[in-house]
Amino acid sequence: MSRFWRPGSEKPSASLVDDEEGGVLFLPTNTNASSSSSGFGYASLERLRQRLPVYKYRKAILYLVERHATTIIVGETGSGKSTQIPQYLKEAGWAEGGRLIGCTQPRRLAVQTVASRVAEEVGVKLGEEVGYTIRFEDETNPGMTMIKFLTDGVLIREMMEDPLLSKYSVIMIDEAHERSISTDILLGLLKKIQRRRPELRLIISSATIEARSMSTFFSNRRKNSLLKPADGLPNPEPAILSVEGRGYTVETHYLEEPVSDYLQAAVNTVLIIHEKEPPGDILVFLTGQDDIDAALKLLNDEIQHLGKHYFDLVILPLYSGLPRGDQDLIFAPTSKGKRKVVISTNIAETSLTLEGVVYVVDSGFSKQKCYNPISDLESLVVAPISKASARQRAGRAGRVRPGKCFRLYTEEYYLNEMQSDGIPEMQRSNLVSCIIQLKALGIDNILGFDWPASPSPEAMIRALEILFSLGILDEDAKLTVPIGFQVAEMPLNILQLAT
Numbered sequence: 001m002s003r004f005w006r007p008g009s010e011k012p013s014a015s016l017v018d019d020e021e022g023g024v025l026f027l028p029t030n031t032n033a034s035s036s037s038s039g040f041g042y043a044s045l046e047r048l049r050q051r052l053p054v055y056k057y058r059k060a061i062l063y064l065v066e067r068h069a070t071t072i073i074v075g076e077t078g079s080g081k082s083t084q085i086p087q088y089l090k091e092a093g094w095a096e097g098g099r100l101i102g103c104t105q106p107r108r109l110a111v112q113t114v115a116s117r118v119a120e121e122v123g124v125k126l127g128e129e130v131g132y133t134i135r136f137e138d139e140t141n142p143g144m145t146m147i148k149f150l151t152d153g154v155l156i157r158e159m160m161e162d163p164l165l166s167k168y169s170v171i172m173i174d175e176a177h178e179r180s181i182s183t184d185i186l187l188g189l190l191k192k193i194q195r196r197r198p199e200l201r202l203i204i205s206s207a208t209i210e211a212r213s214m215s216t217f218f219s220n221r222r223k224n225s226l227l228k229p230a231d232g233l234p235n236p237e238p239a240i241l242s243v244e245g246r247g248y249t250v251e252t253h254y255l256e257e258p259v260s261d262y263l264q265a266a267v268n269t270v271l272i273i274h275e276k277e278p279p280g281d282i283l284v285f286l287t288g289q290d291d292i293d294a295a296l297k298l299l300n301d302e303i304q305h306l307g308k309h310y311f312d313l314v315i316l317p318l319y320s321g322l323p324r325g326d327q328d329l330i331f332a333p334t335s336k337g338k339r340k341v342v343i344s345t346n347i348a349e350t351s352l353t354l355e356g357v358v359y360v361v362d363s364g365f366s367k368q369k370c371y372n373p374i375s376d377l378e379s380l381v382v383a384p385i386s387k388a389s390a391r392q393r394a395g396r397a398g399r400v401r402p403g404k405c406f407r408l409y410t411e412e413y414y415l416n417e418m419q420s421d422g423i424p425e426m427q428r429s430n431l432v433s434c435i436i437q438l439k440a441l442g443i444d445n446i447l448g449f450d451w452p453a454s455p456s457p458e459a460m461i462r463a464l465e466i467l468f469s470l471g472i473l474d475e476d477a478k479l480t481v482p483i484g485f486q487v488a489e490m491p492l493n494i495l496q497l498a499t
């Protein structure tokens with residue numbers, strides 16, 4: 001293993017420079033995209049790993065993780081962040097002595113697929129050295145598992161048993177741009193844990209995260225400007241690393257004119273791709289199950305009408321409520337002469353690699369939570385996605401071969417009107433379950449909690465009022481015994497229903 005940089009050795013690259021503002025390190029953009037070659041089918045998995053853009057940064061990543069408490073890694077979709085970084089950490093010894101390398105994903109499907117890919121690359125049985133935990137499913141082996149993938153919700157629940165997450169040496173919060181409530185709670189809690197466990201390393205990674213604001217959040221400079229790393233401890237100031245290069249090119253196509261019916265436009269685009277483009281599966285992003293069902297029906301009607309050539313299309317839905325067996329169909333290889341069309345919600349937006357997918361169709365919409373604290377009404381509305389989401393969607397192509405992304409909106413709209421980032425879920429949700437979770441973890445001063453994005457005071461006060469009226473919190477805003485503590489044991493989404 002001598003080619004791997006190991007903790008304690010020299011700075012890996014002369015081109016790694018200290019940022020003048022202190023503590024933050026950047027790599028200049030002097031590397032090229034690594035994997036434009038063909039013939040990947042003949043290469044071993046190890047050679048495939050080495051062709052990923054992130055491979056050239058392996059030493060730099062290990063160096064920064066060794067030296068800094070928090071490392072923020074920004075790299076294109078498909079560059080190898082989720083599958084490679086945990087392996088580099090293991091190879092460098094971060095899982096020795098019974099310690100764990102944790103990697104969170106915002107969604108269960110991503111946890112399972114990334115974990116099984118990593119197990120395959122490491123050459124071990126899933127659930128042994130490489131495992132995963134999602135709600136109701138624990139594929140890990142205590143004492144044996146070194147790399148553990150899990151949802152951020154599961155990691156928060158682990159804190160109930162082990163508040164300082166003492167088993168973990170490194171925790172990687174992947175796809176941090178998603179900013180789900182769980183991710184934001186986790187980021188706030190991890191920042192707190194770092195004060196008690198300065199040796200804990202955090203990695204915050206995404207293709208589309210605003211690295212500077214994340215760095216400011218984890219920076220300890222404001223609190224103590226004289227803070228210097230103690231002997232043997234990492235620098236508390238975060239480092240930022242930009243991984244340059246992408247796997248394969250993704251050609252983007254926009255509509256010349258806006259359309260009023262994105263569903264019909266999506267169906268038409270699938271049919272045109274099938275007629276005009278070479279073989280390759282299609283991944284279509286719509287908003288929810290109702291949309292997906294309607295698109296399935298429309299497509300099937302068109303296929304019956306258009307005739308034989310279109311019978312080669314194998315159409316599959318994908319949404320979180322779909323039974324596991326049906327979800328798994330999307331990973332099955334496509335039979336010769338057939339073309340798979342997966343019609344999905346944003347469940348497939350991040351982390352997933354669907355090997356056959358060459359074409360992505362992006363409707364430009366998703367279902368998003370929206371909350372009014374005055375009426376206490378929370379609803380799911382169909383709303384335009386952000387540029388970050390659009391980039392993630394496009395990034396589902398170009399992972400194992402070049403791809404194309406068909407955006408069902410105009411380029412002008414994308415450039416001038418689409419928001420850069422989505423609003424964090426925390427700022428558009430009912431906060432009842434979030435507050436219960438924090439209380440159960442012993443966070444009494446909710447109003448003073450260090451959030452990456454503060455929720456509105458109205459939503460906070462409303463949630464505290466509701467919890468008090470239900471007898472879950474007492475007059476001192478503490479969890480009541482036994483009701484409050486019993487409710488806190490319930491999973492987040494059940495809590496939402498219960499309140």
Ligand SMILES: Nc1ncnc2c1ncn2[C@@H]1O[C@H](COP(=O)(O)OP(=O)(O)OP(=O)(O)O)[C@@H](O)[C@H]1O
Nearest residue numbers: 077078079080081082083084117207351353399400
């Ligand atoms: N299940 C799989 N089958 C085939 N190739 C895969 C699979 N999973 C990953 N890969 C390969 O590994 C590459 C890196 O994937 P990885 O998920 O680590 O990238 P990433 O940088 O985390 O991307 P994203 O930001 O989109 O999650 C993919 O582009 C693909 O080439």
